[in-house]
Amino acid sequence: MKMSGGVEWGLHCCVVLSGAGAPVTAAKLAELHDVSQSYLAKQLQLLSRAGLVRSTLGQSGGYVLTRAANEITVLDVVEAIDGVEPAFRCTEVRQRGPMAVPAERCDTPCPIARTMDSADRVWRESLRRVTIADLIADVNRTTPPEILAGAREWLRA
Amino acid sequence: MKMSGGVEWGLHCCVVLSGAGAPVTAAKLAELHDVSQSYLAKQLQLLSRAGLVRSTLGQSGGYVLTRAANEITVLDVVEAIDGVEPAFRCTEVRQRGPMAVPAERCDTPCPIARTMDSADRVWRESLRRVTIADLIADVNRTTPPEILAGAREWLRA
DNA sequence: CTTGACTCGGACAACTGTTGTCCGAATAGA
DNA sequence: TCTATTCGGACAACAGTTGTCCGAGTCAAG
Numbered sequence: 074m075k076m077s078g079g080v081e082w083g084l085h086c087c088v089v090l091s092g093a094g095a096p097v098t099a100a101k102l103a104e105l106h107d108v109s110q111s112y113l114a115k116q117l118q119l120l121s122r123a124g125l126v127r128s129t130l131g132q133s134g135g136y137v138l139t140r141a142a143n144e145i146t147v148l149d150v151v152e153a154i155d156g157v158e159p160a161f162r163c164t165e166v167r168q169r170g171p172m173a174v175p176a177e178r179c180d181t182p183c184p185i186a187r188t189m190d191s192a193d194r195v196w197r198e199s200l201r202r203v204t205i206a207d208l209i210a211d212v213n214r215t216t217p218p219e220i221l222a223g224a225r226e227w228l229r230a
Numbered sequence: 231m232k233m234s235g236g237v238e239w240g241l242h243c244c245v246v247l248s249g250a251g252a253p254v255t256a257a258k259l260a261e262l263h264d265v266s267q268s269y270l271a272k273q274l275q276l277l278s279r280a281g282l283v284r285s286t287l288g289q290s291g292g293y294v295l296t297r298a299a300n301e302i303t304v305l306d307v308v309e310a311i312d313g314v315e316p317a318f319r320c321t322e323v324r325q326r327g328p329m330a331v332p333a334e335r336c337d338t339p340c341p342i343a344r345t346m347d348s349a350d351r352v353w354r355e356s357l358r359r360v361t362i363a364d365l366i367a368d369v370n371r372t373t374p375p376e377i378l379a380g381a382r383e384w385l386r387a
Numbered sequence: 388c389t390t391g392a393c394t395c396g397g398a399c400a401a402c403t404g405t406t407g408t409c410c411g412a413a414t415a416g417a
Numbered sequence: 418t419c420t421a422t423t424c425g426g427a428c429a430a431c432a433g434t435t436g437t438c439c440g441a442g443t444c445a446a447g
Contacts, residue, residue: 074231074232074233074234074312074313074315074317075231075315075317075319075405075433076231076317076318077231077405077406078319078321078405078406079405079406080318081318081320081321081323081342082323084342085323085324085342098422098423098424099423099424100423104327104328105327105328105329106323106326106327107323107326107327108323108326109406109407109408110408111407111408111409112406112407112408114424114425115406115407115425115426117424118424118425118426121424121425128423128424128425129414129415129423129424130412130413130414130415130422130423130424130425131413131414131415131416131421131422131423131424132414132415132416132417132420132421132422132423133415133416133422133423134414134415134422134423134424135423135424136424147342147345155231156231158231158232160231160232160233160317161233161237161238162232162235163238164235164238166238166239166242166263166264166265167242167373169263169264169265170261170262170263170264171261171262171264171384172262172377172380172381172384173264174373174374174377178373178374181372184364184365184368184369184372185238185241185242185304185365187368188304188357188360188365189233189357191356192353192356192357193353195352195353195356196349196350196352196353196356199348199349199352199353200345200346200349203345207341208341208342208345211341211344212341215338215341216324216331216335217331217335220329220331223329224329227328227329232404232434234434234435235434235435236434236435255393255394255395256394256395257394266435266436266437267437268436268437268438269435269436269437271395271396272396272397272435272436274395275395275396275397278395278396285394285395285396286394286395286443286444287393287394287395287442287443287444288392288393288394288395288442288443288444288445289392289393289394289443289444289445289446290393290394290444290445291393291394291395291443291444292394292395293395
């Protein structure tokens with residue numbers, strides 16, 4: 074089980090976008106994070122489709138967050154890039170084979186599916202509790218101020 | 231993000247093995263669940279490596295649980311088949327690019343990684359709370375008794 | 388004790404999904 | 418009007434998972 078690597082990039086991009094007041098291009102975001110520009114563009118498309126960022130075309134265009142940082146949860150980004158499908162999907166094994174349980178007796182979901190579903194729910198709930206604003210606060214607290222200022226300046230240029 | 235489909239099979243096998251007193255062959259388990267015999271064998275190998283089941287060779291051989299059903303958690307099976315690696319892996323983007331944070335200033339993990347780690351922990355904790363015995367109790371409560379008896383008989387034959 | 392048939396175990400392909408790249412359509416500014 | 422610059426979706430390469438096979442080892446019966 075592996076989450077898409079684009080989730081990490083997407084979250085970093087949201088943090089950066091929140092700090093910059095003006096639109097930032099995909100190329101700049103890619104260079105800043107030292108990742109493939111073309112591939113990061115795809116992740117930004119996913120964020121755009123999900124309505125988390127808005128893109129403006131032409132000169133001096135780029136990406137901007139559509140909401141305030143404290144209105145965007147980590148779960149929003151994860152689901153936008155990695156999808157909303159739960160990791161476990163019940164295939165109803167109990168309805169197959171020589172000792173199959175008839176479908177009309179399967180009104181309640183399989184206990185295995187229920188267990189997985191419950192775990193998935195607490196996982197998502199945990200991610201929903203953290204917002205981009207929380208991440209930013211943590212970054213501001215743990216990274217040297219001169220680097221933060223440098224990054225802000227580098228983005229402007 | 232998608233969990234290996236073998237996890238579902240492995241859990242069903244554990245439930246069945248717990249009910250049968252004698253060793254059950256991979257072929258029988260595959261036929262009972264109507265899944266590929268060769269592929270299920272691989273999942274059983276993983277369970278064997280993890281020490282959850284013990285295999286006996288030769289005639290009248292097969293698989294048996296090594297512990298009582300209430301001593302095996304769902305998480306045990308998930309980690310045996312799907313691996314113990316967390317879904318999210320931090321690639322330390324902050325240490326890359328033109329505004330890289332020097333490694334010696336990165337003693338605390340990235341807030342993104344911390345968030346993901348925390349979610350992963352509650353997910354695993356949720357799965358650890360449920361044992362095979364719990365699943366069996368649920369199955370016994372929700373499936374028609376005649377089918378349970380039939381399956382037990384079918385396994386013996 | 389010999390034989391024989393049956394078991395699991397690891398090595399070998401096929402396939403789906405993710406990762407990565409490219410060029411065209413559309414846009415804002417000069 | 419024109420040009421430079423932007424994003425967006427279509428096109429390959431790679432990896433991991435899924436699926437299959439045959440050989441080594443083992444127990445039971447004769």
